[in-house]
Amino acid sequence: MERRENRLIACHWTIAGNQHPLRSDGTSPHSLPDRIRAAAGAGFSGIGFLHSDLARLLERYRPAEIARMLGDHGLTDIEVECLGDWFAVGERRRQSDAMRRMLIEFGAAVGARHLKLMGPIGEEWPLEHLAECYAGVAGDARGSGVRPAIELLPFSGIADPATGLKVVGGADGGLYLDIWHVRHGGIDDDQIRAIPIDRIVGIEINDAIPNPARDMMDATIGDRLPPGHGALDTAGFVRTMREIGYAGPIGVEIIADAHRALPLDEAVRIAFASATACAARSGSDDGEAIEAGGGGGGA
Secondary structure (H helix, E strand, O other): OOOOOOOEEEOHHHHOOOOOOOOOOOOOOOOHHHHHHHHHHHOOOEEEEEHHHHHHHOOOOOHHHHHHHHHHOOOOOOEEEEEOOOOOOHHHHHHHHHHHHHHHHHHHHHOOOEEEEEOOOOOOOOHHHHHHHHHHHHHHHOOOOOEEEEEOOOOOOOOOHHHHHHHHOOOOOEEEEEHHHHHHOOOOHHHHHOOOHHHEEEEEEOEOOOOOOOOHHHHHHHEEEOOOOOOOOHHHHHHHHHHOOOOOOEEEOOEEHHHHOOOHHHHHHHHHHHHHHHHHHOOOOOHHHHHHOOOOOOO
């Protein structure tokens, strides 16, 4: 089991800069060295890589070079995302399979701990088909050290733990729980506690404004606030996860109009400080340890 401490991952969108998830290709205007230095300097123990941004980075850097940069700054908790259409057919599936290979091969090269998967949105697929396709992803990832994890999304065809666990079945990997999606999807702590702990691959924190005027999708990409800056009980979520035995790192994913407009260093500082305060309020045994240093080295 992983050592129990509040290690924090700066997810891609938290450090991506002024890029809108639906109005851009997701590639960051900030250089990778700058993102690595900023995240490590703030105290994060890892960062996330988004498929489209990663494809661009691999045009410039070899995976071994990126692994060295991460290692030089003490960043060891690495995630890769986000694989969609792993359940599709035809050209969509061919493109997804190519992305799958890139993400898994890169993940293995840099020691990534998990690969986030997104379920079908706006279309229905038989559960048996989803389970078969997920098993294919898990099979391709076997031996890489990268665990596939389906992120439960309230607007997708895999929205709740029961459905997610049926799709995962007996294959490796499991589920990824983002408090924003969990709470907006009506998933309560009893449902979380019913998930076998070995099937919770990763968790993510942020916050939400009460009674948003936007629809759910717009709020998802425009109002996902720093932890403790909204109406969600983020500290309570972390407390629940620790109580049931989750010992892995905590992703910090802030996707908000105001946040992405900030200078990189300020965005990273706010993300780390808010997540650190949340972890301390959760009452976990190591709340002070995270404030003392986190997981990254200086520039």
